[in-house]
Structures are given as C-alpha cells and as structure tokens.
Amino acid sequence: MRFLFSLLLALMALAAQAGPPQILLDVARFRNLNRVEKGAEVEIYVTVPTQSLLYRQRAPKAFQSSAVVTLDILKADGSSAYHEVITLKPPVLNDTTIAIKNPQSFLKRILLPDGKYTLRGTVKDQYRSTGGETTVEKPLVLEGPAGPFISDVVLLSRPAAKSGGDDNFARGGYRLTRAAGGTYGRGADNVFFYTELHNAPVGQPLRVHYHLTTPDGSAADADADLTPQSGRPTTIVGQMPLGPLPDGPFTLFIEVYGGPGNKKLLAGHRAIGQRASAEFGQVSVPADR
Known part of the structure; x- marks a missing residue:
C-alpha cells in the first residue's frame, strides 16, 4: 500500500x-x-x-x-x-x-x-x-544619450528599502526586490518601481509624472517633485496603486518635466508588467550567486 x-x-x-x-x-x-x-x-x-x-x-x-x-x-x-x-x-x-x-x-x-x-x-x-x-x-x-534620460525602470514586488549594503540587490542606496517577469499576483495592491535620471539640470526642482494604463483604457496618474543630484544619477522610487485595473498587461510611464512651469518634457521611459490577481504571488528565493 x-x-x-x-x-x-x-x-x-x-x-x-x-x-x-x-x-x-x-x-x-x-x-x-x-x-x-x-x-x-x-x-x-x-x-x-x-x-x-x-x-x-x-x-x-x-x-x-x-x-x-x-x-x-x-x-x-x-x-x-x-x-x-x-x-x-x-x-x-x-x-x-x-x-x-x-x-x-x-x-x-x-x-x-x-x-x-x-x-x-x-x-x-x-x-x-x-x-x-x-x-x-x-x-x-x-x-x-547626451541629454537628460531615464534608465530602465525596474518593477519591484515591494517598496524600495533604504539600505547601506553593497551587494547585487542594492542600488542607489536602496535594496530592491524585483517582481519576476513584472508579474503581480493575488494580494498585490501596488506597483513599486525604481529608476535613475541622468544629466538632469541642477539647481531647479523638476516634476515627475507617473501614468499607469492598460489596453482597455483604464488608467491612473500621479505627480511628484524631484530635486536632481549633482554629479551623480538622481534616483526615482515610488509606487502606484493597481486599484480597479483589470487583469492582463499594463504599462507604467515615467516622465520628467522641467523648464517654465515644469511643462517641458525632459526625459521619459516605460515598463510593461502583468497583473494576475487569480494567481498566488510566489516569493522568489534568491540563490547565492
């Protein structure tokens, strides 16, 4: 038996x-x-x-x-x-x-x-x-690029946490926990992200605009102030609520504006993710590499 x-x-x-x-x-x-x-x-x-x-x-x-x-x-x-x-x-x-x-x-x-x-x-x-x-x-x-530009946007499964460590999972003073395949499963309420702004004009506050959208037209927007750092990349970290966005692919746009009234587009980048609310949000186990 x-x-x-x-x-x-x-x-x-x-x-x-x-x-x-x-x-x-x-x-x-x-x-x-x-x-x-x-x-x-x-x-x-x-x-x-x-x-x-x-x-x-x-x-x-x-x-x-x-x-x-x-x-x-x-x-x-x-x-x-x-x-x-x-x-x-x-x-x-x-x-x-x-x-x-x-x-x-x-x-x-x-x-x-x-x-x-x-x-x-x-x-x-x-x-x-x-x-x-x-x-x-x-x-x-x-x-x-020669002018201002944004590096690739990293989608995270949890908020970027301040860290003084120096390992593969630390960048820009933060510890990053990546969302494998950009997928957010059951229980995920927010999209977390990290990126870096290069060659930004120093001495003036900038405006960052976040736009989250899906193929069916559902969308969410938010704005934040940004003060560029001198001599090194300026980190951009944040989160956007998934809210009522449907399952399936979504696109996160990050745009930086400057100039008079912060209305001139200086740089932008996007990341594509996936919402799968019926699936369990599995935890990736980092291998020792």
Missing part, C-alpha cells in the same frame, strides 16, 4: 511537470559611471519557476529538483562578450504535491561597452532525458 501511495505521488508530480522548464529574464540597463570607458552596467535577473522542474526522490520524504542555467551575451558579430553556467538546487521538499513551489532567482551585474548585443538564457532540467531544455533570447542595445 505504501508503495502504491508513493507511486501515485510520483505520477502526480510528473503530470504537474509535463511541460518544458521555464526561464524568465528581466534586464535593466544602467549607465556605467566610469567616465574613461563609456558603457553600461547590465543587471540580469534570472528566475526559474520550480513548478516546471522534475523532482527526484533523494531519500524517504525528500524530493529535490536541479537545473543548470547558461547565460550568454553575444556581440553583433556573434562572438562572446559574456558566458557563465550556474547550477540551481532548490530546497528539498517532503511532498511534491504541494501547490506552491517557490521559484529560484539570482541576479548578475555585467559591465559592457556601448553597442548591440543578444542576451541568451538557457535552462536545462538535470533530471529529464527529453524535453528538458528551454532557451530565451532578447536583444540588448547599450547607448547613452
């Missing part, structure tokens, strides 16, 4: 994990502050949902999955600018039938000269003999 029960659990786990493994690549480009070699600091936040991995029994009431992630950044001519292989070992479970298995995430910061690249991420389920590999590619263009 115990054997049949164990077999049933194994079959249920296999049925739940019949699809290929998944990998999410969230990329944010920030300017390298080194004035000698112009370029960008690229943050790659990699998330592997462990729901899509096969769990193997390692001991009585002990199941574990394993995945290998390969990250490549290719130059325009196809040559390699960056290559790394990372092995992920999610926590051991005593029951693979549980509904929520927290995804594994890690973040890499890579300095690159300006130019055009291709980011490629591959995840391989180590316990599958067939159908256990998935590859995702994204174009990556690095360039720094």
Whole structure:
C-alpha cells in the first residue's frame, strides 16, 4: 500500500511537470559611471519557476529538483562578450504535491561597452532525458544619450528599502526586490518601481509624472517633485496603486518635466508588467550567486 501511495505521488508530480522548464529574464540597463570607458552596467535577473522542474526522490520524504542555467551575451558579430553556467538546487521538499513551489532567482551585474548585443538564457532540467531544455533570447542595445534620460525602470514586488549594503540587490542606496517577469499576483495592491535620471539640470526642482494604463483604457496618474543630484544619477522610487485595473498587461510611464512651469518634457521611459490577481504571488528565493 505504501508503495502504491508513493507511486501515485510520483505520477502526480510528473503530470504537474509535463511541460518544458521555464526561464524568465528581466534586464535593466544602467549607465556605467566610469567616465574613461563609456558603457553600461547590465543587471540580469534570472528566475526559474520550480513548478516546471522534475523532482527526484533523494531519500524517504525528500524530493529535490536541479537545473543548470547558461547565460550568454553575444556581440553583433556573434562572438562572446559574456558566458557563465550556474547550477540551481532548490530546497528539498517532503511532498511534491504541494501547490506552491517557490521559484529560484539570482541576479548578475555585467559591465559592457556601448553597442548591440543578444542576451541568451538557457535552462536545462538535470533530471529529464527529453524535453528538458528551454532557451530565451532578447536583444540588448547599450547607448547613452547626451541629454537628460531615464534608465530602465525596474518593477519591484515591494517598496524600495533604504539600505547601506553593497551587494547585487542594492542600488542607489536602496535594496530592491524585483517582481519576476513584472508579474503581480493575488494580494498585490501596488506597483513599486525604481529608476535613475541622468544629466538632469541642477539647481531647479523638476516634476515627475507617473501614468499607469492598460489596453482597455483604464488608467491612473500621479505627480511628484524631484530635486536632481549633482554629479551623480538622481534616483526615482515610488509606487502606484493597481486599484480597479483589470487583469492582463499594463504599462507604467515615467516622465520628467522641467523648464517654465515644469511643462517641458525632459526625459521619459516605460515598463510593461502583468497583473494576475487569480494567481498566488510566489516569493522568489534568491540563490547565492
């Protein structure tokens, strides 16, 4: 009887994990502050949902999955600018039938000269003999405008917290907890975000306008004052309520205005996210990388 029960659990786990493994690549480009070699600091936040991995029994009431992630950044001519292989070992479970298995995430910061690249991420389920590999590619263009500009907007799962730490998850004096894939699940009431303003005119207060919208025309707006910092990027952190916005994709626009009456558009950027209120908001477990 115990054997049949164990077999049933194994079959249920296999049925739940019949699809290929998944990998999410969230990329944010920030300017390298080194004035000698112009370029960008690229943050790659990699998330592997462990729901899509096969769990193997390692001991009585002990199941574990394993995945290998390969990250490549290719130059325009196809040559390699960056290559790394990372092995992920999610926590051991005593029951693979549980509904929520927290995804594994890690973040890499890579300095690159300006130019055009291709980011490629591959995840391989180590316990599958067939159908256990998935590859995702994204174009990556690095360039720094001469005038005022806003870096990529990072969507966060919780407010940016003041931090004096110096690790991969700290930037601009804040500790950032990213929303994997820009997705906000059940219980999420706000969109939190972080970005940086460069080359802003110093000595005058600016106005920041936030605009949150969805394809059906639903929208929310807010304004805030901003005082540019001299000699370094000016951080922009905030939040917008999701409120009655429907499920599905949304776009967050961040615009900075200056000049007489703060009516002249100086810089703007956008980020695209997803609201999925019927899904549980899983917590990403940062891997030690």
